[in-house]
Amino acid sequence: MTSYKELLQLLIDRQLIQDEEFQTTDFWAYATNELSDILLKNEIHRFRSDSACLTYFVPTYGHPAMGLTVDQIAEINKISDSASVKQRNTISNFVTGHSHATADHRVIQACATGLGNNPFENFDESTIGDPTEQFIFNGNRCSRPTHNYMLGLLFFMSLEPEFKLTSVVELGGGHGALGEILFKSELDIDRYVNFDIPPTCIFAEYYLSQIFPKIFSSNLNEVWEQTIQISDLNGLHVRPNWDIQNLAGPIDLFVNYHSFQEMEPRVVQRYLDEIVRLEPSYLLLRNIREGKQKKVANGLGVETPTTGQDYVDWLSTEFTLVGQDSQTFGFVTADSFHSELSLWKRR
Numbered sequence: 001m002t003s004y005k006e007l008l009q010l011l012i013d014r015q016l017i018q019d020e021e022f023q024t025t026d027f028w029a030y031a032t033n034e035l036s037d038i039l040l041k042n043e044i045h046r047f048r049s050d051s052a053c054l055t056y057f058v059p060t061y062g063h064p065a066m067g068l069t070v071d072q073i074a075e076i077n078k079i080s081d082s083a084s085v086k087q088r089n090t091i092s093n094f095v096t097g098h099s100h101a102t103a104d105h106r107v108i109q110a111c112a113t114g115l116g117n118n119p120f121e122n123f124d125e126s127t128i129g130d131p132t133e134q135f136i137f138n139g140n141r142c143s144r145p146t147h148n149y150m151l152g153l154l155f156f157m158s159l160e161p162e163f164k165l166t167s168v169v170e171l172g173g174g175h176g177a178l179g180e181i182l183f184k185s186e187l188d189i190d191r192y193v194n195f196d197i198p199p200t201c202i203f204a205e206y207y208l209s210q211i212f213p214k215i216f217s218s219n220l221n222e223v224w225e226q227t228i229q230i231s232d233l234n235g236l237h238v239r240p241n242w243d244i245q246n247l248a249g250p251i252d253l254f255v256n257y258h259s260f261q262e263m264e265p266r267v268v269q270r271y272l273d274e275i276v277r278l279e280p281s282y283l284l285l286r287n288i289r290e291g292k293q294k295k296v297a298n299g300l301g302v303e304t305p306t307t308g309q310d311y312v313d314w315l316s317t318e319f320t321l322v323g324q325d326s327q328t329f330g331f332v333t334a335d336s337f338h339s340e341l342s343l344w345k346r347r
Contacts, residue, residue, distance in 0.1 A: 004039040004202060007220060011198035011240055014223075021270035022242040024197055026295060027262040027302055031056045035199050044206050048129035048175070057174040057200055059144045060133045061097025067334065068095070097144075101135045104147040107328060111154045115161065119186040120150050126180060128210045129203075145177035148257065148286070153181070155329040155341050156253075156284055159322050166190045167230050167251045169278065171244065171271060172197075172259025176204035179236045180211055191230065193237045195244045196259075205238040212236055230278075244271070249278035258339075261287040265306050269314060276318055281346050283319060285311065286330060289338040308340055319344035 015023060024032055034052035038044060047053045051064070059065050063073060073095050080088045093099040112118030124140040125131075134141045156163075165187060170178055173194035182189040194204055201220060209216040215235035224239065224246040254275050260268045275283070291305020312321065322345050326338040333339065 004042060004044055007202060008036060008039050008199050011201070011220060014240065015198060015242065018242040019270075021267045025263050025267055025302075027292070027300060028056075028197060030300065032197075032199060035203075039199055039202060044129075044203065046130040047203050047206075049132035053175075053203070054132065057203075058131075059148070061100045061135075061144050062095060062133055065144070066095075066097060066100075097133065098135060101142075101144070101147065102137075104144075104151065105135075105137045105142070108147065108150050108154060111158060111329075115154070115157055117157070119153075120181070122186075123150075123181060123184050126207075126211050128207055129175065143177075145174060146181055149178045149181050151329045152255070152257070152284055152286060152341055153187075155323070155325060156282070156343055159343055160282070160345070163252075163281070164188065165252045168192045168253045168255060169230070169244075169247070169251050169275075169280070170194045170255040170257075171241070171275075172200075172256060173204055173238075174200065174257075176208040176236075176238065178255060178257075179204075179208050179238075183212060183215065183236060191233045191235065191237070193230070193233065193239060193247065195239050195241045197241045201238050201240055208236050208238060244274045247278065249280065251278050251280045253282045253284060254278065254280040255284045257286045260285065260306055261292045262302065263306060264302060265304055265310060268306050268310070272314055279346070282322075283315070283344040284341070285344070286339060286341045287311075289326065289340040308338075308342070311342065311344075315344055319346055 035056060037052065038047055038050045048058050054060055055064055063070060076091060076095055080091050083091065108120065125134060125142050125146050131143060134143050167190060168182060173179065173196055176194060179192045179194060182192050196204060205218065205220050217235050218237040218239060220238065220240065224243045226246065227248050228246055229248050230251055289308035291307040293301045294305065295301030295303055322343040324340055324342045326332055326340040330341045331339040
């Protein structure tokens with residue numbers, strides 16, 4: 001049985017000797033302490049129902065991501081006591097996030113129909129990690145992370161319908177939802193590599209190794225001491241974030257969902273230098289256009305937000321912006337922040 005306490009300490013010790021840009025950023029410094037707790041208790045088997053994991057890297061449609069507290073939801077639910085069946089169902093669909101999940105499902109189905117190709121038709125999400133929130137559509141389980149990635153991939157397919165993906169590299173892949181989708185769908189992917197900071201990479205290794213024991217071949221205990229050619233890798237791999245320095249391309253697609261917005265601009269630029277070196281054909285990014293909230297005393301945030309315009313400034317020399325979207329495939333929050341998808345093509 002894996003000792004997650006020992007693995008966590010091993011990775012933290014290795015991280016401390018890396019360049020400054022590969023250290024845990026201010027935003028994640030506090031989060032890391034909370035996320036480590038479930039590993040120290042050896043309760044990784046329930047990470048998808050753990051409050052810290054739900055807050056930081058397992059997004060939901062309902063609580064906590066919708067912004068209402070447990071007490072507020074309880075007050076709203078009290079209305080159901082004297083409500084009609086239709087009213088009760090309306091309230092339930094709202095507070096559980098089912099209405100939002102249904103809206104995303106409809107976009108996915110409509111886009112796939114328009115393309116004449118739905119590679120996710122038979123996708124059924126795993127229950128590994130004891131998820132607190134899953135919805136069933138067409139007889140298959142799904143969650144907000146899987147919907148988010150399906151929307152992004154369909155955004156890509158709608159803009160570049162003829163391109164075939166074989167190698168996908170992700171930075172900050174959360175618990176590994178993209179890897180699950182790629183290898184459970186009809187996309188003919190050969191290899192997927194997710195680079196992430198500890199402890200998040202531990203959750204991704206656990207999740208993907210449980211789902212794909214025969215084709216998951218990485219081990220976080222091992223060290224990449226030399227250059228690894230992407231063409232020499234097959235199946236699914238999870239590596240600590242600093243190992244991106246040891247990977248050699250070219251790759252078909254690089255993906256970053258949300259984590260760049262949680263870094264200071266100088267850190268994002270360091271990662272982008274490594275990514276450009278990998279010669280990706282495409283970049284698929286989803287981050288907040290306006291940037292993450294600034295850090296305040298005793299609160300989460302960044303010192304300097306990384307904005308959508310920053311990507312334009314940094315990437316336009318090497319890449320062409322193919323398309324952007326926050327209304328259909330992305331999301332506009334209740335407080336008017338734009339979670340924006342952008343697709344970049346190598347010049």
